[in-house]
Amino acid sequence: MSRLVEVRDLRIEARTDAGRVVEIIRGVSFDIDEGEIVALIGESGSGKTTIALDLMGYTRPGCRVTGGTVTLDGVEMGALPESRRAAMRGSLVSYVPQSAAAAFNPAHTIMDQVVEVVRIHGSMPIPEARVKAVELFRALALPNPETIGERYPHQVSGGQLQRLSAAMALIGDPKLVIFDEPTTALDVTTQVEVLRAFKSVMRKGGIAGVYVSHDLAVVAQIADRIIVLRHGEVREEGRTADILERPQNPYTRELLAAFRPSAAPRPPRVDRDDAPLLVVRDVVAGYGKTDAQGLPALRILKDVSLSLARGRNLGIVGESGCGKSTLARVIAGILPAAKGEILLDGRPLAADFRRRRREDLRDLQIVFQSADTALNPHQSIGEILGRPLAFYHGMGGRTREARIDQLLDMVRLPRPLRHRRPGELSGGQKQRINLARALAADAKLILCDEITSALDTVVAAAIIDLLKELQRELSLSYLFISHDIETVRAVCDEVVVMYKGEKVEQLRPDVNGGEPTQPYSRLLFSSVPQLRTGWLDGLAQDPELTRAFAQR
Secondary structure: OOOEEEEEEEEEEEEEOOOOOEEEEEEEEEEOOOOOEEEEEOOOOEEEEEEEEEEOOOOOOOOEEEEEEEEEEOOEHHOOOOOHHHHHHHOOEEEOOOOOOHOOOOOOOOOHHHOOOHHHHOOOOHHHHHHHHHHHHHHOOOOOOOOOHOOOOOHHHHHHHHHHHHHHHHHHOOEEEEEEEOOOOOOOHHHHHHHHHHHHHHHHOOOOEEEHHHHHHHHHHHHHHHHHEEEEEEEEEEEEHHHOOOOOOOOHHHHHHHHOOOOOOOOOOOOOOOOOOEEEEEEEEEEEEEEOOOOEEEEEEEEEEEEEEEEEEEEEOOOOOOOOHHHHHHHHHOOOOEEEEEEEEEEEEEOHHHHOOHHHHEEEEEOOOOOHHHEEEOOHHHHHHHHHHHHHHHOOHHHHHHHHHHHHHOOOOHHHHOOOOHHHHOHEEEEEEEHHHHHOOOEEEEEEOOOOOOOHHHHHHHEEEEEEEHHHHHOOOEEEEEHHHHHHHOOOOOOEEEOEEEEEEEEEEOOHHHOOOOOHHHHHHHHOOOOOOOHHHHOOOOOOHHHHHOOO
16 A cells, blocks of 8 residues: 655644734644545644645645645645646545535536536546446435436535535545545434445545544544644544554543533422423424415424423434424524414413513523624624623623623633634634523523534533533523434433424433334434444444435
8 A cells, every 4th residue: 555645744824813923733744545544633723624725735814834745646735836736636636525515506506516627627528527426426325316416506405415525526536535524514314324425435446535523433433543633733643443442642532531421410300389491382383485274384393392391401302404493493482483382481482582571581592503603793792791681680880790700700711701702712612602691691491502513522522511510500401402412311301302393202211211212213313423443334234224214
């Protein structure tokens, strides 16, 4: 097996918004053999994506290579003019992004975009490229491979679009493919399908890969070797099984420890005549024009009912499109239910949040998945936290300023951070501010909608620990919506499984040990990647699960 990639003492610096120059990649060296898949892992800011992009001869705006060499297939990328590097992208090395949706033009068919690479490089006639694209669609286990290319990007699912972006990367017969967090936004069942497809095509074609991820269980299924990065430096490197089973570096051990959150002791239940805090009864919701009965043309939620006890946590799990986030929006009143009722602390809530009382708005708060879009970029953190204090409690002056300091203390952030704007904060810090804003209202129930999905493992684990700590201190209740099933089970007392807008079952520790009984629930829970090599291959050989995947 010959050497394909050689990275020697790579150094990259970046200029911050304040004008400071900092070294973000510090003397990184590693090799990749032909046909080998190497994973770059580490938390946000470790330099994973920066290094991966430099393998293509691409440096992010504001960054500059200051030392070292990157040699790809015997050619030193830094010594080439940009025109030569551009010619190698898509032919010798290609890229699969985290967001497949951002890689496709919504105005053109999928097929036209997939064959665009060979048209640009002139590597084969377009009719031949179309035949090859169909072969790739089939190899990537896409449905209707002969006709799926005729669709537009919005007409396929997220998992299908991610595999189609891989087809776009592979059609030029590259020797190296860079996968940049390609399954982060996918639910577990879709992730399994995508990983199987990626692994099969890469192995059959003998294609080398760089897999950028913070998900160790995913890396365990696809990578031959792992390189652990922190603060732009290599902390540890080795075969995948050795890194997972016998980590040598303390930081690697920290990553492994943070991967699966442990369930905390449950707080004592605080009941008032055993009345639940939240009741959702026979809720129907969706989009589009309504019929004579007031029901929407596109029904996302179909007669969903659930309840949440005071001081307890309820998890909502299911694959993409099952209605999890729609349910959160309905409970919060952002999307008014077409039918059914919602009660909070025994009080019926108006379907539309604009018609709810201030007391209702105060008691029920929502923390959204994307902290970036949930915080006003033009306001300081102090202004963001001060607004609910004034709105719900009439606080002003020194009282409000003191309470802002208390809120920052509660979410374990330094008080001087109140003077910054959201753009100056990390992803984890922004999500803590979102929590602090919900706490500013003195909420009884907080809806957490995929709040850790965009965070790396270590930061997500810290947010989960914070949620548990706040619950112990404030007797909060959480409705925790996520496709991260292990996190949900660690945080929540009961778990509701949803599929196609319906509640499949509600899992309770005192019933069947909290284990799923319905076929779809068993499929969902068995699809959670395990932190060991060979798990994905074993799953593919399980006939019961294979049938369940085909039937869902």
